[in-house]
Amino acid sequence: MPSTALPSVQADNEWSQLRAVIVGxxxxxxxxxxxxxxxxxxxxxxxxxxxxxxSRFPQDVLHKADAELDQLVNVLAQEGIKVYRPNNVDWYEVGGYTGSMPRDGLVAVGNTIIEAPFSWRSRRCEVDLAYGNILAELAKEGPLTIVRAPKILDADTIYNGIENHEKEKEPVWAINNSRPAFDAADFMRFGKVLIGQYSNVTNHKGVEYLRACVPDGYTVEMLEVDDPHAMHIDATILPLKRGLLVYNPLRTSETALRRHSVLQDWDLRAYPFVPKMRDDPPLFMTSEWLCMNVLSISESKVIVEEKDVEFAEWVKQFGIQPIPLPLQHVNSIGGSFHCATVDLVRHDVSV
Ligand code: NVA
Incomplete structure (x- = not known):
C-alpha cells in the first residue's frame, strides 16, 4: 500500500518557510x-x-557556543520549526572536528538527503557519529532517500602529489581529483538548480558524483569564483529570498552570476560594506565575510548575528525582518547560522 506519511525531508531552496532543521x-x-x-x-x-x-578550542568558547546554539533552538521552536540535534561526540577522542557545522556534511535536495564525501580525514566519521541517529529518525518518520557517502577505510589518495605541488600553473587546489570529494556547503539550492563552487575541498569528481546523487530533474551548475582560499560558498553568495541574492564582490561578480539562467531575473546585490575582522572571540577558521552567512526562515525573516548590525540594517530595505541573535562563539569555531544548520523541510518545493 502506498505510504501516506508526510516527507521528513523536503527542501530544495534556501528561503521558503522553514519547517524542520538540524542545529549543531x-x-x-x-x-x-x-x-x-x-x-x-x-x-x-x-x-x-x-x-x-x-588541539582543543578554548573551553569557554565552546561553552558559550553551545549556549548560543541552544538559544537558536528556542527561537526556532517558538517559530513553530521542528529542531533535530546531533549526538554528543568526544571529537578529541576520535580525532575529529565538530558537530556544530552540519551544513558541511548534509544537504537536502527535494525528498533526498545527501551525505558529503568529505575530503578532510578529520571529518570522515562526522556524519555517522553526530547525525547518524537523526538520519535513522528521519527514515522512520517518513519516506525519503538517504544517500550515504562512500567511506575511505584506509589510506586516502586525496592529498597525493599535492603537498609539494608548485603553485604556478593551474588554479591549484589543496586536493587532487583521485576520488570524489565535496563539502555540501560548497553548494546552494535554487529549486531545481544547485549552484556550487570548486574549492580546496570540492573537486571535479565530487561534482560529478553529486550530479549522480541528486533526484531526477535536478541539475548542478558551477559558479565562476575568484578565491584561491575557497572553502564553502556561503560567505560568497547567499539567496535571502526568492529573487534576491547577496554576493561577495571580492569573490564573484554579477556577470558570473547572470550566466546561470535560474538567476536571470534576480536582484543580485553586491554586499556594499567591508565587513570588519573580529578577534574577540577570534575567527579561527573563517574570514570576516561570515556576516553574510545568515539563515532565512521565511521570505521575510532572516536570522543574523547580533553584532552584524550593518547587515541587519541593510536587509530591511528589501522588506526582510532581521532577527538578531548571538552566535559569535560559534563563528569562532567555523561558521554562522547557515553553517550551523541544515534545513530539512521548507514549505515550497519546486515541482
Ligand atoms: N571559507 C569561507 C566561508 C565560510 C563560511 C570564508 O571564510 O569566508
Whole structure:
C-alpha cells in the first residue's frame, strides 16, 4: 500500500518557510588536523599553528557556543520549526572536528538527503557519529532517500602529489581529483538548480558524483569564483529570498552570476560594506565575510548575528525582518547560522 506519511525531508531552496532543521552542537570541538598545505590554503594565517592533532578550542568558547546554539533552538521552536540535534561526540577522542557545522556534511535536495564525501580525514566519521541517529529518525518518520557517502577505510589518495605541488600553473587546489570529494556547503539550492563552487575541498569528481546523487530533474551548475582560499560558498553568495541574492564582490561578480539562467531575473546585490575582522572571540577558521552567512526562515525573516548590525540594517530595505541573535562563539569555531544548520523541510518545493 502506498505510504501516506508526510516527507521528513523536503527542501530544495534556501528561503521558503522553514519547517524542520538540524542545529549543531559545539561541545568537545577541536581544531581539525589536516596537512599543513590544506590549513595554509583554507585557514586564516594567524591561527595556522593551532591546527594540530588533539588541539582543543578554548573551553569557554565552546561553552558559550553551545549556549548560543541552544538559544537558536528556542527561537526556532517558538517559530513553530521542528529542531533535530546531533549526538554528543568526544571529537578529541576520535580525532575529529565538530558537530556544530552540519551544513558541511548534509544537504537536502527535494525528498533526498545527501551525505558529503568529505575530503578532510578529520571529518570522515562526522556524519555517522553526530547525525547518524537523526538520519535513522528521519527514515522512520517518513519516506525519503538517504544517500550515504562512500567511506575511505584506509589510506586516502586525496592529498597525493599535492603537498609539494608548485603553485604556478593551474588554479591549484589543496586536493587532487583521485576520488570524489565535496563539502555540501560548497553548494546552494535554487529549486531545481544547485549552484556550487570548486574549492580546496570540492573537486571535479565530487561534482560529478553529486550530479549522480541528486533526484531526477535536478541539475548542478558551477559558479565562476575568484578565491584561491575557497572553502564553502556561503560567505560568497547567499539567496535571502526568492529573487534576491547577496554576493561577495571580492569573490564573484554579477556577470558570473547572470550566466546561470535560474538567476536571470534576480536582484543580485553586491554586499556594499567591508565587513570588519573580529578577534574577540577570534575567527579561527573563517574570514570576516561570515556576516553574510545568515539563515532565512521565511521570505521575510532572516536570522543574523547580533553584532552584524550593518547587515541587519541593510536587509530591511528589501522588506526582510532581521532577527538578531548571538552566535559569535560559534563563528569562532567555523561558521554562522547557515553553517550551523541544515534545513530539512521548507514549505515550497519546486515541482
Ligand atoms: N571559507 C569561507 C566561508 C565560510 C563560511 C570564508 O571564510 O569566508
Amino acid at each position: 552542537r559545539a561541545a568537545n570541538s577541536c581544531f581539525p588536523s589536516e596537512p599543513p598545505h590544506m590549513i595554509k590554503a583554507t585557514m586564516p594565517e594567524q591561527y595556522h599553528e593551532k591546527f594540530q592533532p588533539k
